[in-house]
Structure formats: structure tokens, C-alpha cells
Amino acid sequence: MELNKEQIAERFKNLQQYICDYLEGVDGKATFNSDVWVREAGGGGRTNTMTDGNVIEKGGVAFSAVFGPVSEQMKTSLLVDGTEFFATGVSIVIHPSNPHVPIIHMNVRYFEYDNGKRYWFGGGIDLTPHYVVPEQAKSFHLSLKEICDKYNSEFYPKFKNWADDYFFQPHRNETRGIGGIFYDHIDETSGLSKEQLLNFAVDLGEAFPKIYETQVNLGKDKPASARELDWRNTRRGRYVEFNLLHDRGTKFGLHSNGRTESILMSLPKDASWEYMKPIEAGSEEEKTLSLLTKGIDWINQ
């Protein structure tokens, strides 16, 4: 029998638990608080959040499985022609306190309408370093490529470019960070079965905390100066701009009467804005800005 939506939601729910347990180990101090909520129009979720850890200043790992009638807006934005939708996924954003540890985001999602008449998967992992370090970006991209290559050798190059295009801020002419992979509306026309696509999503999800652990360990013991903390908050300000101005998930959630606190758990504890912030020539901040650009081949730099 073909995989059904309840089974997919169950795998994602377990994935959330797996990731939270692992991240608690990575942090070594804080634990997740769990918040179970019900959506009036159908379904609900569990939002797990962590604050003031050794490493993680503010982090959220959210699971949801929601369903209901397809709205006019969904027809336009998701190109759905059905009447009932079902959507489930896991979404993560982690804001570390140390500016030498990057912000990370992961999402895996499954969408179907009219009880499976059509379905697709989407997802990805991307990294937003406060300071871009090319060797760390290379290690990150290599890990993603390794998972992709197990499923389809075309995935990594395709999804890497997709991430470059998606995590881009036209109003700043900057990428959000060093990208990663992003995919959406992927179904069996990819050559993979529904079960394989789910396995790909879960593999990505299970690799996520290990990948982040590597990034954490590369930066967490570096001391942070006042200037670096200030830059961290400026970079967080850009992250807020992306999420509120451009991110489709945030827009879709807020416009479809989603749970605001769960959607906006992606925002950092503190962010700053300075008008025309001066950037010193030859500084690490200038170097980072120069690397916030599309199309960098991080693996073969």
C-alpha cells in the first residue's frame, strides 16, 4: 500500500523529536520547551523552543500537520486546483549567541490535496554565517552534496542554485548567507518514488543536527568582541528582513491565519539596524559582505 499522509506526518513528528534530542546534546545546557497547539481550521502542531543555552541563544524546532479547504490565495500562490489540502513539515531556525557560530535553517515539508490526488515534497538546509569562512562553507556544502548524491546526482547542483536564488535579498543585492540546498514541488517526476522522497527528507533532517554540530564546534570557543557582537546583530537584522519581506513560508503562514508565534519563532532575540553602517576597508565584515553573492562554488573554490 502506498505511503499515506498520516505515516508521513508521523515520520516528521519523530524527526522533530530526534533533532531536539540531538541539539540538546550539542548545546549541553538548555533544553527544549514543548508547546502543543491546535489549529481552528484543522490540524495543529508542536513548537519546541530553546533559549539561553551554552550555544543556542534562541532556537525553534516546529512540527505541524494542518489541513482544510484550499483558499483562493493558495490557488494562486501554490497553483493548486483541488478543494482540500493537507500539509505537514518540520521547520527549524537556530540563532546562536556566538557570532562565530552561524545561524542555520532547515525545513522539510509535504503537501497534498484531494487526499493524495497530487502531492509534493519541499525542503532544504541553508547556513547564514555572521562571518563567512570559506572552509566552513565548503564543509557544509560537501555534507549536503553527500546526502543528495545518495538519491540523485543532479539534486545537489540543482538545489544549490535554487537556494542561491531563493535566499536572495534583491533590496540589498545580497544573499542571506552561503546558501545550501532548497527544493520545492518535487514529486515522482523526479525519478524517485514517494517513499524515496520521504527518505530523502528524513535523511536531510537527521543529518541536520550533525551538520550543525560541526559548524558549532568550529566557532563556539572563539572569543567575541563587542564589535563582533554588534555585527552579529546587524546580520540578524538582515535575517529579519529576509523573513518578513521575502520568505514565502512566513508570508503563506501569516496570510493563511497560521499560528503567528510559531511562524515568527524564526526571528532572533536581538537584531539591530544602523543607517549606512560604515564598513572598514579590509575588515572581516567587508570580506563577509563580498561573499554574500550568488553562484559561488563553495566546494571547488
Added chain:
Amino acid sequence: MELNKEQIAERFKNLQQYICDYLEGVDGKATFNSDVWVREAGGGGRTNTMTDGNVIEKGGVAFSAVFGPVSEQMKTSLLVDGTEFFATGVSIVIHPSNPHVPIIHMNVRYFEYDNGKRYWFGGGIDLTPHYVVPEQAKSFHLSLKEICDKYNSEFYPKFKNWADDYFFQPHRNETRGIGGIFYDHIDETSGLSKEQLLNFAVDLGEAFPKIYETQVNLGKDKPASARELDWRNTRRGRYVEFNLLHDRGTKFGLHSNGRTESILMSLPKDASWEYMKPIEAGSEEEKTLSLLTKGIDWINQ
């Protein structure tokens, strides 16, 4: 001869200067830095900003006068059917450091297309207290009503409701602050001539720093606790949400290749987000949240 666009831009430019001089007096310490810029597609502006004053932590008073071809997006969003537009205005956002002094916003703008074939004015002043104090809200609204009543007794009630509707955050079910007045697309069908509409805009603009001075003096000497500073940053977070998610001026500016730093001068130095921030029963924070609602008659409470 009828008032032309150059004359209107000149009045607005002088208004910017007047307001900046007055605000420097209100602050008593910091002065404005002036940044003149040119828009590639036509026109330019002068963005004046102030930081780290006695009262004003981050404030901007921007003048611009821009022109160019009418884009497809402008046709949709501004319902323009012409080919060339001209837009000039003064925009202000002030973020004070003391949580007992409110955030304030003012904008006056003039738009025309095809060399005056059609024109309109828009504008308004609204107040976003970190802590809502009904008596201070009353004084603020009374000042606005007084100016409106000099031109048309229907303006204040109409523009007050318009502000309630405009400065509303559906995803929070909250108003941004205590409103004020907001108007848009007002032309001679209002019963006022072009010259009277310009005088109304300039009257509002000249009253602005006096009105803010009153608000500043009511709060600036109150001590601020750590808790109140934390709440200030949370309220600033909501302000960021409004400006990036809902504000039409911000959207229009960013999507029409406006000058990003001038558009986003409205964002505060520091803002915070806390997941499901607990609000103590009976606290001042709870009282403020209960007053962030449409339709309060602040004058006759």
C-alpha cells in the same frame, strides 16, 4: 498660475529643514547628519539622520522628489493610468531611547502623473507608545483634530479611522500604536484646492515637532527599568513587523528600486523577539496590549 510640482517639492524641502532644526532643539544634544542622494531613474533626495541623542536614539527625517516612467506595479498598486509620475514627500520616524517616550511617525506626500493631469496628497502622523498612557493619547489626538478642523471638520474623524485601519497588524490582531491620522489620494474633490491641501500638509508637518516635544517632555525624565527597556525592544519588534510586512510605503519603495537605506531608516537600533513572551496579569504591559485596538475614541474616553 496653479501651484506646480517644483513649488510643492520646495515647500517640502523647507519643511524638512524646519523640522530638523526644531528636533535638534528638542533633543538638546545630537544633530542631524545630511545625506544627499541621486536616483538613477530620476530625481533624488536628502536623508537626515540622528543617533544617540539625549532623547532620540535613532531618528530619520527624509525628503525626496523622484520621477520617472510609471511601472506596471505602480499601475496596479496606485491605480495610475498615466505614463510619467512625480512624487515628493517628507517621511519621519523617531525611535527614542526612553521607553516612556513614544515612537512617532509622520509623512506628507504629493503624487502626480503626466505633468499634473492627475494629482493627490497623502499623509498623516501616528504615535506608537511603548506604554500606552490614555491622557497622553488624548493630548496627541486633540492636537491633530485642531489642525484638521481648520481645513474641514470631517477630516479628523475620517482620517482617525483611516489610521486605525492602516496601522493595524492582522497577524497580531493589534494596532501598531494609538493611531493618529492617515489620508491618501486626496485631491480637489475633498472641497479643498491644491494650495489648501498643500497648506494642510505643511501645517501638519510644522505642528509635528511641537506635538512630539509635548510627548517627549511627558516621558523623558521617567527612569527606565531593565524590564521596561526589554519591553521597549519587544514593542520595537512589532514596529519592525509592521514596516516590513504591511507598510505600503516600504513595500512600494523597495519594489520600485528605491534607496534601501533611506526606506529602512524607519527601523530601530535594537529590536527583540521572544517566543510567547509572558505578560503578567495586571501589569502595565498587559494594559498596553489591551489598548492596542481599533476604534478607541481617545479624545472622549
